[in-house]
Amino acid sequence: MTGVPRVAGSLWSADRARVGEEAARLADAGLRHVHWDVTDGDFALAGGFEPAQAEALTASTGVVAEAHLMVRRPLRHVDAWTGFCDVVTVHVEADAWQAAVDRIVRRGRIPAVAVSPDTAMSTIDSLPASVGVLVMCVEPGNAGGAFRPRSVQRVRAERGRPLLGVDGAVTAARAAELAGAGATWVVSGTDLLRAPDPAAWLTAVRAGDGRPTG
Template identity: 50%
Template sequence: MTRRVAVSLWSVPEPAQDPTLSTLRTAGLDHVHWDLTDGVFAAAGGFPADRARTLTAAHGLRAEAHLMVTDPLAHVDAWTDFCELVVVHAETPDHLAALRRIEKRGARAGLALSPGTPADVVPPGELAVLVMSIVPGQAGSTFTPSTLGTVRELRTGDPDRLVGLDGGVQRRHLDDIRQAGASWLVSGTDLTGAGDPAGWLADARA
């Protein structure tokens, strides 16, 4: 069963972000996934922490952050102020220091794996792991089915770990994602544009 479903607003124009969250909240959404990039590690985009905090509070949602930046440690404090989970990338040189800082600030730490990064880079313990099924920062890209193998490997190694999938996730992928063992998923375009968001969320949690 998928324990956590979050929406990404990366591709939603700013004027539509507030009404989109309102619609999804009514449909049963609990979590919003905020992306931040620096234009170096990943294509420029995402949200400043202040705007993300305002939108989160306005809709009574629980927040998580995904820092697709070369220096995550420099950004951690702003996001742990209001996010319960903050994710940094395994491919960044100071990710271990950033993970320690996240935990010190009282939030849950998560490690993201870009496509091609092996599961065995994840240290043992209680880290949440977010498997990227597209290149970071390339919102709207096609879901890569081979990343389900990474999810399976992580789930086999630690059946209780929170393992997520992010990037190109559509409603038609949900059965395969569930069978691979993902307990957390992030969807952007397909969920924000769904004609039946309540049904989408119910299918994800089935």
């Protein structure tokens, strides 16, 4: 079966007093990418991370950082996150998102566009292949929310895009199904954090069998 080459761990649902420990634990288990959620309390519920904290934790664990800007005006936030993240994602529903994408490119990073569950995928029909797509399987900022089954079809509609991701309620089993639909990138928080053996979870998702052991 086809696995997922890029697996990013979100620390949104981690105990904030233990974020550093959780980041280190996942890095020791083999996590290579950490997904930093950024919110403004308007576009999505408050609860995201600040760039200084995220940059320090990224450096201390040796993983690669990516940012997900769940904010109304992403252009204001781009420079802080492109300083240390390889991929920066903005929402297609946000103000001036195209300008934010252009700024990410000018800053030498990879841009991606997130599409919320109730937004038509046709909104990004003209998006160049060089821009990644992150299909949201729950409402932005709704960690622990129910997976939207229609997300599989939405991923399939973008199949072939080099950077095609899913975010929200992604379990190891769902990751295998989504990889089969064309996903090359998955973001997981709750399921990965709660896995008895995160190393086995990561191995299963990368292999595409959806059956973590341990």
